[in-house]
Amino acid sequence: MPIPTELVGSLPRPEKLQNAYEDLDQGKITFEELQNLQDEAAKDSIERLEQTGETYLTDGEQRESSFATYPITDTLAGTGLADNLAGDGQFFAIFDDGHHRQLPRLTGGPFRYKTFASEFVQKNKEIATKPVKQAVISPSMMMLLYPLEEEIEGYPREQFLDDVCDEVEKDIRQCFDAGAERVSIDFTEGRLANKNDSRNPWTGKDMLQEFIDLNNRVIDRFSPEERRNMGIHTCPGGDNDSVHSKEVPYEKLLTKMFQLNVGYFLIQCASEEDKETVYKLVGENSRDDANGVPQVCFIGVINPLSPDVETAEEVRDRLVAAAKHIPVERLGATDDCGFSPFSRDLKPAHGSPDFARDVAMQKIANRVEGARMASEELGV
Numbered sequence: 001m002p003i004p005t006e007l008v009g010s011l012p013r014p015e016k017l018q019n020a021y022e023d024l025d026q027g028k029i030t031f032e033e034l035q036n037l038q039d040e041a042a043k044d045s046i047e048r049l050e051q052t053g054e055t056y057l058t059d060g061e062q063r064e065s066s067f068a069t070y071p072i073t074d075t076l077a078g079t080g081l082a083d084n085l086a087g088d089g090q091f092f093a094i095f096d097d098g099h100h101r102q103l104p105r106l107t108g109g110p111f112r113y114k115t116f117a118s119e120f121v122q123k124n125k126e127i128a129t130k131p132v133k134q135a136v137i138s139p140s141m142m143m144l145l146y147p148l149e150e151e152i153e154g155y156p157r158e159q160f161l162d163d164v165c166d167e168v169e170k171d172i173r174q175c176f177d178a179g180a181e182r183v184s185i186d187f188t189e190g191r192l193a194n195k196n197d198s199r200n201p202w203t204g205k206d207m208l209q210e211f212i213d214l215n216n217r218v219i220d221r222f223s224p225e226e227r228r229n230m231g232i233h234t235c236p237g238g239d240n241d242s243v244h245s246k247e248v249p250y251e252k253l254l255t256k257m258f259q260l261n262v263g264y265f266l267i268q269c270a271s272e273e274d275k276e277t278v279y280k281l282v283g284e285n286s287r288d289d290a291n292g293v294p295q296v297c298f299i300g301v302i303n304p305l306s307p308d309v310e311t312a313e314e315v316r317d318r319l320v321a322a323a324k325h326i327p328v329e330r331l332g333a334t335d336d337c338g339f340s341p342f343s344r345d346l347k348p349a350h351g352s353p354d355f356a357r358d359v360a361m362q363k364i365a366n367r368v369e370g371a372r373m374a375s376e377e378l379g380v
């Protein structure tokens with residue numbers, strides 16, 4: 001079988017759409033007007049992705065406030081926040097360029113999603129002529145909505161975590177039921193969990209194993225056949241062309257991450273200086289039998305934070321090098337991250353989000369072609 005390819009999820013939103021999110025916050029437009037622009041950008045994303053030859057199509061998260069907050073708020077500023085949440089939660093991440101992203105804060109129970117990703121799948125299925133994938137958020141990210149130290153009166157942490165697991169399970173199942181062939185779970189907080197950033201207390205609490213165990217509580221509710229098409233995405237962040245945890249030694253995550261009982265991983269690597277070590281760690285730690293499924297390792301061969309377009313030959317060479325350490329039947333090709341996980345992302349290194357959309361399509365097309373060339377060279 002040729003080396004498979006899959007994108008992580010997001011594409012830059014057109015500047016017009018980004019401004020519309022802010023217009024909604026300021027009461028200048030209605031939610032329906034925002035949705036019309038989201039639908040327009042989603043259709044354009046799907047049609048352009050089809051032209052790149054990408055295996056699975058998405059709307060590039062055009063309808064989502066962010067990869068992490070789509071279930072609980074309509075915009076990053078908190079318009080349309082779900083029940084029992086306030087806007088002033090802990091930092092999720094502080095990025096290298098100094099900007100940060102903040103999560104809402106849980107004020108009471110029960111915790112419930114207001115938007116499920118299957119809504120996007122349904123709409124995308126009507127447009128796409130090829131299989132559709134959907135990225136969803138992890139239980140471990142939702143866990144950070146609960147205060148780090150205190151207990152919420154009347155809503156113990158354990159009860160909250162039970163609710164989180166139920167909501168995430170429902171999110172994933174509904175995506176499959178709506179016709180998604182693949183569902184990948186974003187796990188950017190995995191690398192960040194070992195950062196020990198004093199400005200961001202949760203990163204100093206050694207939570208990685210807790211994250212993995214919580215995520216497996218949900219993953220293990222699915223059959224091997226379902227888990228074959230369930231993935232995990234890891235990265236050191238990707239927002240405003242900046243990262244949040246690239247300096248955290250990758251082995252701290254890669255020696256543990258494959259405990260997650262999913263069938264595939266979308267693994268940042270193109271922006272790593274020492275790619276060989278990553279291939280090696282992935283080869284050594286990934287499993288050919290994770291409770292009934294082999295773990296296919298999609299290596300990041302494209303850096304979405306850089307406007308420089310990788311050539312198909314570069315992609316090919318990276319995959320051929322990776323195949324020295326990872327069994328080729330468990331090797332795939334992906335991008336290091338989504339191209340714009342948050343709805344407001346001006347893509348400063350690119351000059352504009354509209355230009356970054358064009359660049360993303362070129363990069364994806366070259367990844368697809370490079371994977372084809374690598375398959376040919378490796379005889380698969």
Ligand SMILES: [Zn+2]
Binds near residue numbers: 008336
């Ligand atoms: Zn990512």
